[in-house]
Each structure stands twice: as structure tokens, then as C-alpha cells.
Amino acid sequence: MAGKKEKAKARKAAAAATKTAPSSTSSKKSINQIFFPPGYGSTQTQSFKYFEIKAIEGKGLGAFATRPIKAFTTIYHEQSIMTFYKDRSQVSENDLIAAYEKLSPQDKYTFDTMRNCHGMCGCKGGLFFANTFGLRGGGVGCFPNCSRLNHSCQANCMIDTHEEYDEKKITVLKDLKPGDELTFHYVLNTQFMTNEERQELLTSEDFGFVSCRCQVCTLPPADKFISDSRRQIMRHLLYWIEGADLNEVPPASLGPHPGDLPDMVLASHILLFCHLAEAEGVVVGSRLGTSFAKLIHFVIFRAAMKRVRQLPERIWNNVQTWWKRAQFYGTGGSVLDYRDIDLFNTVEDFISCVRDDGEINWKEFQNPLREVTENSSWSELCLPLRSAQIKVSNLMRLFG
Ligand SMILES: [Zn+2]
Numbered sequence: 089m090a091g092k093k094e095k096a097k098a099r100k101a102a103a104a105a106t107k108t109a110p111s112s113t114s115s116k117k118s119i120n121q122i123f124f125p126p127g128y129g130s131t132q133t134q135s136f137k138y139f140e141i142k143a144i145e146g147k148g149l150g151a152f153a154t155r156p157i158k159a160f161t162t163i164y165h166e167q168s169i170m171t172f173y174k175d176r177s178q179v180s181e182n183d184l185i186a187a188y189e190k191l192s193p194q195d196k197y198t199f200d201t202m203r204n205c206h207g208m209c210g211c212k213g214g215l216f217f218a219n220t221f222g223l224r225g226g227g228v229g230c231f232p233n234c235s236r237l238n239h240s241c242q243a244n245c246m247i248d249t250h251e252e253y254d255e256k257k258i259t260v261l262k263d264l265k266p267g268d269e270l271t272f273h274y275v276l277n278t279q280f281m282t283n284e285e286r287q288e289l290l291t292s293e294d295f296g297f298v299s300c301r302c303q304v305c306t307l308p309p310a311d312k313f314i315s316d317s318r319r320q321i322m323r324h325l326l327y328w329i330e331g332a333d334l335n336e337v338p339p340a341s342l343g344p345h346p347g348d349l350p351d352m353v354l355a356s357h358i359l360l361f362c363h364l365a366e367a368e369g370v371v372v373g374s375r376l377g378t379s380f381a382k383l384i385h386f387v388i389f390r391a392a393m394k395r396v397r398q399l400p401e402r403i404w405n406n407v408q409t410w411w412k413r414a415q416f417y418g419t420g421g422s423v424l425d426y427r428d429i430d431l432f433n434t435v436e437d438f439i440s441c442v443r444d445d446g447e448i449n450w451k452e453f454q455n456p457l458r459e460v461t462e463n464s465s466w467s468e469l470c471l472p473l474r475s476a477q478i479k480v481s482n483l484m485r486l487f488g
């Protein structure tokens with residue numbers, strides 16, 4: 089049971105939260121309409137195999153590693169306790185009440201003690217929407233433990249959909265030591281936004297942050313400038329590479345799209361994107377791995393077009409480095425589109441046909457890519473891959 093002091097603290101925090109809530113929800117309520125479910129504001133520590141969920145000073149609950157964890161370990165699976173197979177905007181308070189009545193007593197308790205984004209509000213929506221993730225086939229599910237992870241603009245975890253339709257998994261993206269806080273991107277797009285743009289998004293009605301105080305948002309001004317510049321350039325590069333700006337964030341002034349880029353320009357944009365992403369410590373999901381694989385795809389294309397029999401040492405070294413990066417980023421916890429899988433297979437096949445000294449055994453490389461001519465265009469070949477990328481980025485939008 090929480091002590092008197094903690095209860096008072098929880099009430100205070102809830103009162104503070106309503107101050108920042110949108111005006112539509114902070115309409116006048118008499119004190120006896122304010123509803124505290126039993127266990128509300130509970131600060132009990134919950135332990136799992138790799139982490140624990142516990143209260144932290146000034147931040148509410150968070151998840152912390154309890155043992156060293158290697159990058160790309162999947163550390164947790166969670167089943168939705170309440171699922172709706174429709175758009176989140178279509179889920180009504182009545183739907184929520186009806187679904188709530190069907191929960192087991194244990195799940196009811198879990199539901200009632202989740203964070204409520206409406207503060208002291210008695211509605212089910214405040215609880216549900218603060219702890220909701222989008223599902224792969226559309227629809228929304230409620231994941232009480234996954235939602236305990238706090239947001240960071242440079243997250244060390246990703247939460248994505250498991251093979252099961254309404255199951256989420258947490259995958260660690262970086263090596264972690266005990267005590268490290270587990271974080272994820274509430275919105276993946278924050279990876280390509282400046283500090284100012286992120287604050288604007290995260291303090292909007294949908295998220296209700298007072299401000300983001302993550303490790304990137306609290307950098308000293310000079311470092312913040314570097315981080316902002318990297319993210320801004322990455323956003324521009326993505327726009328040029330993929331042909332579309334980020335979804336569901338205010339559009340940046342990116343100017344008219346130049347159309348298909350010359351092959352060499354496209355490849356160098358991708359290379360620059362990879363370097364900036366690694367330097368900034370962002371880009372979760374399959375995008376970075378896929379980008380490294382595309383660089384190798386470009387080498388294969390050029391080599392086939394020029395009928396190269398042996399890769400120069402420098403290029404062959406690059407290919408091997410890029411392949412390590414592609415596998416590192418591309419295989420862990422990612423939603424790989426089937427066309428991405430084709431890309432990875434093509435690249436792997438090619439590498440198996442290259443001898444240690446860079447000599448290419450073209451006969452063994454049974455791939456249509458072998459047949460390209462001087463008139464072929466890599467960017468045209470990549471077009472289906474590019475639209476797949478956009479689809480993947482759609483899929484990966486989390487938290488609504
Ligand atoms: Zn409410």
C-alpha cells in the first residue's frame with residue numbers, strides 16, 4: 089500500500105498534470121466528480137527478467153535495466169489487455185466501458201492503475217489513450233507495461249509488433265548496463281526533428297509533455313546545434329532519397345523535390361544519411377540496415393554495368409563494412425518489408441560470390457542485376473525499394 093505521503097504526492101502530480109491538459113478536458117468539475125481508482129498513482133516496483141519498473145524522482149514511473157543487456161536482445165513480450173480493430177479516433181468511451189467490463193479482476197486493476205493522460209479524470213479514455221500503441225493491421229491495443237517506458241529523442245529501445253497481431257515486443261538497440269533507463273521514441277519522426285520542432289510536437293495535446301528533458305533535449309547549446317543540424321540534414325536527405333517528407337508532423341520547408349536523382353548522387357545521399365544517423369545515435373527499425381544494404385546494391389549495380397571482374401580493395405573493404413552494419417541494424421527487432429528481404433538476399437548472394445581478393449564469380453551470381461547495361465538506371469531499379477521504405481515508415485509509427 090502506498091503511504092499517506094505518496095498518496096498526497098500522487099494527488100499533487102495529478103493536479104499538476106491537469107494544469108497542462110488541453111482546455112477541453114479541464115472543464116469545470118466539482119470535487120466529488122473527481123475519481124481516484126484504487127491503487128491510482130501506485131509506485132510499487134515491478135520486476136521482469138531484464139528490467140524493473142519503478143518510480144523515479146520527478147518523472148513518475150520508468151523502466152530500468154537490472155542486468156547488462158546486449159544490443160538487439162528482445163527483452164519483453166506483452167499481450168494487449170484491450171484491443172480494438174479500428175482507428176483510434178473511432179474508439180468511444182462507451183466502447184471502452186464495455187471492454188472494461190469484460191476484463192478479469194486482475195486486468196481491471198492493471199487498467200485502473202495505469203497513467204492517465206487526463207490527470208484526475210474519471211473517464212476510461214484518459215487511461216486507455218495514454219497506454220495505447222497502434223497495431224500492424226490498423227487498430228489499437230492497450231499495453232500497460234510497454235507504456236511505462238519513457239520517451240527519449242535518442243531512444244535505446246524500440247517497441248514494435250511481434251508476429252502475433254496484438255502482441256508488442258521491446259528490443260534493446262544499444263548495449264545497456266544495469267541502472268540504464270529504457271526509453272523509446274513515442275514518435276519515430278522525432279529522430280529527424282530539431283529540438284524546437286520536437287518540443288512543439290511533444291507538448292501538443294496528443295502527448296501533453298510539459299517539455300522533453302531527455303539527454304538530447306538537455307544538451308548544452310553548442311552540442312544541441314550540432315544535433316539539430318544533423319537531424320535537419322537527415323530529414324532533407326530522406327526527402328530527396330524517398331521522395332516524401334515525414335508523416336504527421338508540420339511540413340518542413342524542403343523546397344520542390346528534384347525528381348529522380350542521378351545514381352551517384354542518390355548513393356552518396358544514402359551514404360551521408362547512414363553516417364549522420366550513426367553519429368547522432370538514432371534511426372531505429374530497419375531503415376538504417378536497409379540503407380547500408382542499398383549501398384552494396386549500388387556497388388553490385390555499378391560492377392555489373394561496367395563488367396568489373398575484381399572489386400578494387402577499397403570498395404571491397406567498404407562492402408564488407410557496410411554488410412556488417414546492414415546486418416547489425418537490419419536484423420534486430422525490425423519490421424522488414426518483403427522487398428527489404430529481397431534486397432538483403434541479393435546482397436548476401438553477391439557477397440558469397442566474391443573471393444577474398446575481390447574477384448567476382450559472376451557465373452555463380454544468378455540474379456537479374458547481372459544483366460544491367462549502360463542504359464540501366466539504379467534509381468529506377470530502386471524505386472520499388474523506395475516505396476517499400478515509405479510503407480515501412482508508415483508501419484513503424486508508434487503511439488497512434
Ligand atoms: Zn478524461
Ligand SMILES: [Zn+2]
Nearest residue numbers: 241300302305
Ligand atoms: Zn527529447
